[in-house]
Amino acid sequence: MYDINQWEHVFKLDPNKEINDKDLEDICESGTDAIMVGGTDGVTLDQVLSLLARIRRFTVPVILEISNMESVTPGYDYYFVPTVLNSADKEWTMGMHHKAVQQYGAMIDWDEMMLEGYCILNPESKAYQRTNCDMPNEEEIIAYAEMAEHMFKLPIFYVEYSGMYGDAKIVEQVSHVLKHTLLFYGGGIASEEQAREMKQYADVVVVGNVIYENKKAALKTVRAVKERE
Ligand SMILES: CC(C)=CCC/C(C)=C/CC/C(C)=C/CC/C(C)=C/CC/C(C)=C/CC/C(C)=C/CC/C(C)=C/COP(=O)(O)OP(=O)(O)O
Numbered sequence: 001m002y003d004i005n006q007w008e009h010v011f012k013l014d015p016n017k018e019i020n021d022k023d024l025e026d027i028c029e030s031g032t033d034a035i036m037v038g039g040t041d042g043v044t045l046d047q048v049l050s051l052l053a054r055i056r057r058f059t060v061p062v063i064l065e066i067s068n069m070e071s072v073t074p075g076y077d078y079y080f081v082p083t084v085l086n087s088a089d090k091e092w093t094m095g096m097h098h099k100a101v102q103q104y105g106a107m108i109d110w111d112e113m114m115l116e117g118y119c120i121l122n123p124e125s126k127a128y129q130r131t132n133c134d135m136p137n138e139e140e141i142i143a144y145a146e147m148a149e150h151m152f153k154l155p156i157f158y159v160e161y162s163g164m165y166g167d168a169k170i171v172e173q174v175s176h177v178l179k180h181t182l183l184f185y186g187g188g189i190a191s192e193e194q195a196r197e198m199k200q201y202a203d204v205v206v207v208g209n210v211i212y213e214n215k216k217a218a219l220k221t222v223r224a225v226k227e228r229e
């Protein structure tokens with residue numbers, strides 16, 4: 001299913017982490033709507049190519065979430081490009097993007113590329129620290145979501161708690177101000193209950209680390225999200 005508007009569940013695989021063939025097969029055949037390949041650090045072209053070749057044995061759509069230009073390669077179904085809205089540095093909102101477009105603009109298929117407006121809310125996460133984020137309060141988070149929807153018209157607003165289960169009330173508030181922009185939630189989902197709770201408000205729930213820590217629990221999140229009325 002290649003229509004992102006229909007997606008509800010995505011597994012995120014970190015190219016910088018090992019996964020054996022059986023686990024990869026179970027994840028790809030789980031009924032998830034897509035596999036996203038991405039991580040904050042240590043992402044190399046070799047890892048990104050190798051995961052792509054292994055995931056391609058299955059029919060699930062596969063997305064590269066770009067974290068650096070060195071590891072971009074053709075062959076993915078979609079390219080998701082993060083722009084970190086609560087970063088204090090222009091570099092992470094549009095600076096790297098500006099350079100990338102100057103260098104690779106002619107090669108970009110714009111229909112395959114989607115910008116994700118990230119709001120990173122876990123100060124302990126690598127992504128928060130790497131991109132020099134500021135911690136927004138509730139009103140500021142809502143304002144970022146409104147900007148994503150009405151000013152920048154981004155296809156995706158991503159409430160990111162990478163590594164930590166987040167505040168469902170915030171996700172609920174954000175859901176009220178988004179109509180066209182899809183709401184992605186990711187961070188710390190390790191059980192069916194958590195997946196179900198965040199799915200009440202998010203269009204798409206993203207499940208990452210638990211794949212490597214407890215595959216059985218990870219697989220159950222797919223059913224939890226999809227069973228919901
Ligand atoms: C060859 C070909 C097909 C070319 C075309 C490709 C294409 C579509 C190019 C687009 C050009 C473009 C605009 C590129 C953007 C350039 C770029 C590098 C932008 C910066 C992106 C960015 C802000 C990265 C920062 C890191 C970040 C926010 C990553 C998001 C993923 C994330 C939060 C992962 C969480 O993992 P982590 O925190 O590491 O968790 P662990 O602790 O578990 O690892």
Ligand SMILES: O=P(O)(O)OC[C@@H](O)CO
Pocket residue numbers: 012160161162163164185186187188189206207208209210
């Ligand atoms: O790894 P976890 O904490 O599940 O987070 C998923 C994803 O939002 C990370 O970018």
Ligand SMILES: [Mg+2]
Pocket residue numbers: 014039208209
């Ligand atoms: Mg991770």
